[in-house]
Amino acid sequence: xxxxxxxxxxxxxxxxxxxxxxxxxxxxxxxxxxxxxxxxxxxxxxxxxxxxxxxxxxxxxxxxxxxxxxxxxxxxxxxxxxxxxxxxxxxxxxxxxxxxxxxxxxxxxxxxxxxxxxxxxxxxxxxxxxxxxxxxxxxxxxxxxxxxxxxxxxxxxxxxxxxxxxxxxxxxxxxxxxxxxxxxxxxxxxxxxxxxxxxxxxxxxxxxxxxxx
Numbered sequence: 001x002x003x004x005x006x007x008x009x010x011x012x013x014x015x016x017x018x019x020x021x022x023x024x025x026x027x028x029x030x031x032x033x034x035x036x037x038x039x040x041x042x043x044x045x046x047x048x049x050x051x052x053x054x055x056x057x058x059x060x061x062x063x064x065x066x067x068x069x070x071x072x073x074x075x076x077x078x079x080x081x082x083x084x085x086x087x088x089x090x091x092x093x094x095x096x097x098x099x100x101x102x103x104x105x106x107x108x109x110x111x112x113x114x115x116x117x118x119x120x121x122x123x124x125x126x127x128x129x130x131x132x133x134x135x136x137x138x139x140x141x142x143x144x145x146x147x148x149x150x151x152x153x154x155x156x157x158x159x160x161x162x163x164x165x166x167x168x169x170x171x172x173x174x175x176x177x178x179x180x181x182x183x184x185x186x187x188x189x190x191x192x193x194x195x196x197x198x199x200x201x202x203x204x205x206x207x208x209x210x211x212x213x
Contacts, residue, residue: 003208004125008073011122015077015130016084018115024092024099025107028182030115031156031163031189032132033085038166051082058131066138071128078131108184115188116195117203123196124204132159136193152193160189 022029029037039054040047055078062069096103123129129137136155140148 004127005072007121007125007204007208008071008127009076011118011120011125012073012076012081012130013084014114014118014121016081017088018111018118019081019085020088020092021107021111021114022184023089024096025104025111025184026182027104027108028185030111030192031159031185034163034185035159035166036163038163038170041167041170046086048082048086051085052078055131058135062131062134062138066134066142069129069134069137071126073122073125074128074131074134077122077129081130111184112187112191112195116192117199119192119196120199120204121207124200124208149193149197152196153190156189156192160185 019029019033022033028034036047036051036054040050043050059070059074059078062074099107119130119133123133123137132155136148136152139145139151139155145151
């Protein structure tokens with residue numbers, strides 16, 4: 001149980017920091033954050049508070065269809081991720097106010113890797129997942145619609161489309177707000193599911209069960 005809690009906390013915090021890293025790369029954030037950024041251009045409240053509200057709404061989906069995915073990690077994600085992302089980004093921006101193209105590429109690569117590792121850690125720990133991750137997991141494991149990695153691609157693409165529509169509707173493109181979709185968004189939308197499964201097999205499960213298993 002101690003190992004599971006450690007993996008859950010580490011996974012959520014890693015995921016939170018990865019979003020700030022994506023923002024520093026400025027090549028587009030991950031799909032769910034592109035959705036959140038789209039809402040952020042329409043709703044005039046702080047990102048951390050907005051994140052809590054949207055995820056509280058998504059939490060009702062898990063409550064109705066499969067409470068198994070609600071746990072410690074769910075509430076750590078719900079109440080901390082938005083604020084950790086917000087303050088991590090402020091810190092990174094203060095340390096590196098104008099990153100070069102090379103540094104932006106490095107940020108993008110690091111962001112993709114750590115968000116997938118973070119997701120893999122807390123999904124494998126099985127002490128609850130984020131309200132967004134629960135949607136694809138319920139569809140794959142309870143409703144048996146198809147493999148997780150493919151369903152995750154579909155939900156990610158839907159988030160990118162909705163986020164972009166909200167971004168344009170909210171006038172983000174004319175307010176000087178950085179674009180929410182880009183190379184990073186496309187890569188994560190189509191490869192995040194398979195990458196999470198890869199890290200499940202090669203990092204998270206061996207960490208939880210022991211290398212011999």
